[in-house]
Amino acid sequence: MTGLRYVYAVCRPLGAPLQAALSGVAGDPPRLLAHHGLIAVVSHVPERDFSEEPLRRRLEDLDWLTETARAHQQVVDALTAVTTPLPLRLATVFRDDSAVRVMMEKHEQDFLRTLDRLDGRVEWGVKVYVEPQAREPEPAARPVSGRDYLRQRRTSARAQEDTWQRAERFAARLHATLSAHAQDARLHPPQNPALSGVSGQNVLNAAYLVPRAQSEEFVEIVDRTKGEEPGIRVELTGPWAAYSFVDMTEDVGAGGPGEGA
Numbered sequence: 001m002t003g004l005r006y007v008y009a010v011c012r013p014l015g016a017p018l019q020a021a022l023s024g025v026a027g028d029p030p031r032l033l034a035h036h037g038l039i040a041v042v043s044h045v046p047e048r049d050f051s052e053e054p055l056r057r058r059l060e061d062l063d064w065l066t067e068t069a070r071a072h073q074q075v076v077d078a079l080t081a082v083t084t085p086l087p088l089r090l091a092t093v094f095r096d097d098s099a100v101r102v103m104m105e106k107h108e109q110d111f112l113r114t115l116d117r118l119d120g121r122v123e124w125g126v127k128v129y130v131e132p133q134a135r136e137p138e139p140a141a142r143p144v145s146g147r148d149y150l151r152q153r154r155t156s157a158r159a160q161e162d163t164w165q166r167a168e169r170f171a172a173r174l175h176a177t178l179s180a181h182a183q184d185a186r187l188h189p190p191q192n193p194a195l196s197g198v199s200g201q202n203v204l205n206a207a208y209l210v211p212r213a214q215s216e217e218f219v220e221i222v223d224r225t226k227g228e229e230p231g232i233r234v235e236l237t238g239p240w241a242a243y244s245f246v247d248m249t250e251d252v253g254a255g256g257p258g259e260g261a
Contacts, residue, residue, distance in 0.1 A: 003028075003044035004051065005094045008075045009085035009241070010104065010111050011039050016082040025071045026050075033097055035104040038111055041079060042100060050093045059091065080241045084119050086111060087241045088252055107252060114246060122215060122239035124208045126178060126222060127191070128171045129200030129233040130163060163231060164203075170229050171204035181218055182208035186244040200233055207244035215239060 006025050014032070024030045024043035033040040049058055058064050072090055079085040094100045104111070179185040190202040210218045222236045 006043045006045040008041045011085045035101045123242045124238035127235045128204035184209040
């Protein structure tokens with residue numbers, strides 16, 4: 001089949017097959033491309049969408065971007081179920097199989113070191129939110145004077161400040177506890193609710209690298225904190241491929257689909 005090569009991830013040879021009928025980006029099933037002791041998981045994608053100029057335009061199309069990201073994540077999730085993948089960034093594309101192998105040769109030692117560090121580990125995400133009703137106390141009775149109005153404003157401000165301090169203390173304790181039960185941790189910037197569409201104000205947005213064998217214990221620790229503090233919501237996601245703990249993939253595929261042409 002002709003077309004460019006879309007690369008999802010690099011891993012070691014699989015100990016079990018990928019799930020049957022797995023569909024990838026542009027509807028093409030992923031396949032395995034071997035080079036030395038590494039495997040690149042790739043699909044064929046059309047040049048009309050994934051060559052340099054069309055891809056730049058496509059990445060501004062939110063519907064197309066959402067569909068592509070969903071297909072990309074579906075393949076990485078399937079890989080995570082059977083191995084430890086090193087996920088590459090969205091829309092990492094090469095001209096042909098030869099160009100993919102050149103990339104693998106160039107980064108072989110970095111890939112091997114990273115895969116050794118991530119082997120048998122998965123990423124869990126934990127977010128802490130202050131619920132909207134906790135941030136905005138119920139208004140008191142209608143003020144009857146300017147002095148009464150100012151008193152209510154001060155009371156409301158103190159209540160919100162107390163809520164924030166309580167949430168920050170809770171998030172700091174939780175992060176310290178989870179970090180002690182993980183092999184590595186990353187703090188990401190809090191999410192903007194206007195962009196994420198999630199209710200509440202995000203006060204902790206963290207990722208934890210956890211051995212698969214210890215994941216059940218990790219999940220139980222998080223679950224025990226839910227409902228511990230009124231007005232504070234804890235969300236757990238995962239297990240994921242260790243996106244937050246891969247530091248060397250920004251340069252992979254930086255030459256785009258022109259490489260190997």
